[in-house]
Amino acid sequence: MPVAAPADKRFRRSHVHPGKKRGWLPSWRIVAIVAVASVLVLYGIFRAAGAALSADALTINTITVTGTNRMAPGEAQAILEGLRGTSMVTADLESWRQKLLDAPWVAEATIRRVFPGTVAVAISEREPLGIGRIQGALYLIDQEGAVIDEFGPKYAEFDLPIIDGLTPSASNRDPSTAEHRAALAGRILADFQRHPDLARRVSQVDVSNVNDAVVILNDDPALLHTGDEHFADRVQAYVDLASRLHEDVPQIDSVDLRFGDNVFVKPQGTAGK
Numbered sequence: 001m002p003v004a005a006p007a008d009k010r011f012r013r014s015h016v017h018p019g020k021k022r023g024w025l026p027s028w029r030i031v032a033i034v035a036v037a038s039v040l041v042l043y044g045i046f047r048a049a050g051a052a053l054s055a056d057a058l059t060i061n062t063i064t065v066t067g068t069n070r071m072a073p074g075e076a077q078a079i080l081e082g083l084r085g086t087s088m089v090t091a092d093l094e095s096w097r098q099k100l101l102d103a104p105w106v107a108e109a110t111i112r113r114v115f116p117g118t119v120a121v122a123i124s125e126r127e128p129l130g131i132g133r134i135q136g137a138l139y140l141i142d143q144e145g146a147v148i149d150e151f152g153p154k155y156a157e158f159d160l161p162i163i164d165g166l167t168p169s170a171s172n173r174d175p176s177t178a179e180h181r182a183a184l185a186g187r188i189l190a191d192f193q194r195h196p197d198l199a200r201r202v203s204q205v206d207v208s209n210v211n212d213a214v215v216i217l218n219d220d221p222a223l224l225h226t227g228d229e230h231f232a233d234r235v236q237a238y239v240d241l242a243s244r245l246h247e248d249v250p251q252i253d254s255v256d257l258r259f260g261d262n263v264f265v266k267p268q269g270t271a272g273k
Contacts, residue, residue: 057116058088064114067123071105076123079103088113104149107142128155129189130205132163141166143193145186159200161189165208181207184228188213191231198236212258223254234258 060083065076083096093111100109100123108124128140131151138151141163149155163185168177184207192199204216215224215235220242226234234257238245241263245252249267256264 059117060084060086060088060091060119062118063121064118065121065123067125068105070125071103071123075103076100076106076121080119080121083119088115088117088119091119093119104147128158128160129193130163130185131158131160132166132185134167138162141182141185141189143186143190145182145184145189161202162204163189164204164206177210180210184210184213188215188226188231192235195232195236198232198239201239202235214254222252225254225256225258227258238263 063077063080063084065080068076079099080096083091093113097109097111100106100111100121105125106123107126110122112120114120126142126146126148128148129143130141132139132141132147134147140148140151140155140158140160142148145166151158166178166181166185168181185205188205188207192202201217201219202215203218206214206216208214211228213226213228213231215226215231216222217224217235217239222238224235224238238255238257245255245263245265249265251268252265253268253270254266256266
């Protein structure tokens with residue numbers, strides 16, 4: 001006869017179902033708190049940066065200028081006055097440098113920050129090498145053939161050659177012609193700087209013909225045709241031959257030095273070139 005074994009409750013299967021996993025989502029309160037905190041932090045950083053940029057150490061209050069000799073006293077300072085009081089960090093120094101380069105005497109300029117609160121400016125001035133005669137007025141000309149300033153009593157100490165022919169003729173108003181003549185004048189002046197003693201003897205240069213510059217010396221009225229290159233060497237060749245040439249031709253009108261060892265002399269009073 002079968003006997004029923006008592007059920008052992010210890011071995012009953014549990015009927016409890018596992019709960020569903022819940023993803024973690026921050027509550028709207030947490031989101032709001034984080035957002036407010038972020039805004040406050042950013043605002044604090046912004047205020048701190050603004051305070052730092054406006055601090056005396058980072059504000060330009062001193063401008064030092066070196067290298068000026070011909071510029072009027074305080075001219076560079078006046079050009080840069082608007083830079084004073086601006087931020088050392090955000091000031092656009094390149095734009096201020098370009099303003100300096102617009103000044104007549106400035107050839108080159110550098111501007112650098114010197115903490116605290118200072119910018120240092122170093123200027124290289126243009127060197128006048130000639131006096132250009134342009135439409136009846138006289139102007140200082142540099143080695144680029146560019147005008148520096150009008151020549152007057154304040155520049156009386158300059159003993160420089162006169163440059164003629166810079167102004168285009170009435171029959172030729174082409175702007176490029178004036179540029180070519182100015183460039184030729186600049187090349188002549190720069191070339192003579194290699195021979196200071198000879199440069200001091202040059203009285204006048206005519207660049208009317210861009211293919212043939214004419215040079216006149218202080219103590220010799222002869223017109224020296226030098227072409228468009230080797231100006232100083234060709235004039236020096238004439239100086240070396242001058243005494244012998246004047247023995248053969250006492251009154252010389254012009255000398256053509258463009259053909260190497262072949263020197264062509266035109267006596268005064270001779271018709272034609």
